[in-house]
Amino acid sequence: MSAITKSTILNAIKKIDDKNFNKNSLTLNSIKKLEQEGESLTIDISIPQLNKETDFNHEKIVDAIKNDFPSLKEIHLNIQTRVSNVTTHKDPKKEAVLPGVKNTIAVASGKGGVGKSTVAVNLAVALAKDGASVGLIDADIYGPSIPLMLGVKEKPELIEDNGKARLIPLEAYGLKMISIGLLVDDNMPIIWRGPMASGAIKQFMTDVAWGELDYLVFDMPPGTGDIQLTLVQTIPLTGAVIVTTPQEVSLIDARKALKMFERVNVPVLGLIENMSYFIAPDTKTKYDIFGSGGGERVSKELGVPFLGGIPINTRIREGGDKGIPIVFDIPDSDESGIIMDISRNLSEQVNIRNSKSSGKVEILLGDDD
Numbered sequence: 001m002s003a004i005t006k007s008t009i010l011n012a013i014k015k016i017d018d019k020n021f022n023k024n025s026l027t028l029n030s031i032k033k034l035e036q037e038g039e040s041l042t043i044d045i046s047i048p049q050l051n052k053e054t055d056f057n058h059e060k061i062v063d064a065i066k067n068d069f070p071s072l073k074e075i076h077l078n079i080q081t082r083v084s085n086v087t088t089h090k091d092p093k094k095e096a097v098l099p100g101v102k103n104t105i106a107v108a109s110g111k112g113g114v115g116k117s118t119v120a121v122n123l124a125v126a127l128a129k130d131g132a133s134v135g136l137i138d139a140d141i142y143g144p145s146i147p148l149m150l151g152v153k154e155k156p157e158l159i160e161d162n163g164k165a166r167l168i169p170l171e172a173y174g175l176k177m178i179s180i181g182l183l184v185d186d187n188m189p190i191i192w193r194g195p196m197a198s199g200a201i202k203q204f205m206t207d208v209a210w211g212e213l214d215y216l217v218f219d220m221p222p223g224t225g226d227i228q229l230t231l232v233q234t235i236p237l238t239g240a241v242i243v244t245t246p247q248e249v250s251l252i253d254a255r256k257a258l259k260m261f262e263r264v265n266v267p268v269l270g271l272i273e274n275m276s277y278f279i280a281p282d283t284k285t286k287y288d289i290f291g292s293g294g295g296e297r298v299s300k301e302l303g304v305p306f307l308g309g310i311p312i313n314t315r316i317r318e319g320g321d322k323g324i325p326i327v328f329d330i331p332d333s334d335e336s337g338i339i340m341d342i343s344r345n346l347s348e349q350v351n352i353r354n355s356k357s358s359g360k361v362e363i364l365l366g367d368d369d
């Protein structure tokens with residue numbers, strides 16, 4: 001028998017086979033307390049209030065845990081509903097295509113290879129770790145890499161929903177995810193990918209069973225050409241995040257990306273500087289490999305919030321390569337802490353943006369964890 005940990009308990013619960021039981025909304029983060037005393041286990045589960053229609057059957061959960069851990073004689077299960085403090089981007093266009101989604105965020109870059117997908121994945125996991133319901137759409141037609149970065153290999157299932165065929169998003173680390181890589185084949189010429197991109201993204205918004213989400217994050221194709229512009233206009237965006245590296249070539253392209261969003265009236269929620277600096281693991285000395293302060297300078301110059309800088313670090317790359325984002329894999333690392341902070345800065349910017357557009361400052365409910 002395996003040890004009793006959050007993850008083995010979650011596995012046990014996820015074995016419940018009942019379509020009324022929405023286990024999709026349960027993540028490691030949902031388990032707030034786990035205390036074992038001999039043959040007795042106390043477990044507190046927190047679920048977002050937006051899933052309250054879900055049948056979180058007490059008895060079924062207790063049975064599932066007993067099934068995997070027969071030595072437990074007593075299980076005290078407490079289920080709490082948590083009030084979400086994520087505000088909603090009120091927009092008729094969004095209501096029409098994504099009625100259950102509160103906010104949509106594009107992660108963009110002027111240039112490829114700056115770590116846009118790495119940042120998108122880790123930000124999405126970070127938001128989910130703080131209790132939000134998060135979806136991720138891999139919209140990068142040039143290099144769809146999200147399935148790899150999340151270690152997801154299976155194809156999404158198609159279900160019949162009120163006479164309409166819908167895709168069930170794949171799941172990993174508490175996220176729901178769909179990738180354009182599932183539709184385009186690696187050998188498909190790039191010139192064909194462009195025209196199909198906006199059609200595919202439309203389908204990802206309307207024909208995927210996203211359910212209720214606080215954030216739907218889009219990993220956009222890099223660049224500022226026609227394809228990117230069309231996509232930005234296809235998605236009803238709450239705002240965009242721009243990823244850059246500190247080098248001048250990358251900063252020039254980040255400025256172009258900012259201008260593109262400005263032109264189509266999509267607010268830029270902030271700039272993130274990736275591969276900002278390197279901290280030597282032995283001496284802890286900080287090296288500004290690609291120069292320093294560029295991202296922050298461009299933010300100031302263009303009047304957009306600077307959300308933070310992420311250091312260059314082998315463990316960040318390894319996380320991507322092995323399909324376990326660092327924020328999930330090594331939560332106690334400095335890098336994960338930095339990314340968690342950036343994700344909180346981002347959700348703050350989303351709330352600011354939403355209170356501006358609704359013409360009133362919404363009172364934010366405190367986290368009741």
Ligand SMILES: Nc1ncnc2c1ncn2[C@@H]1O[C@H](COP(=O)(O)OP(=O)(O)O)[C@@H](O)[C@H]1O
Nearest residue numbers: 112113114115116117118311312313316317320
């Ligand atoms: N902060 C970082 N530290 C180390 N490696 C990184 C970092 N950010 C990204 N990488 C690595 O750089 C490469 C490009 O990143 P990726 O996210 O695929 O870029 P993009 O989506 O912009 O093309 C990947 O191998 C990735 O693991």
Ligand SMILES: [Mg+2]
Nearest residue numbers: 117140143145
């Ligand atoms: Mg990418």
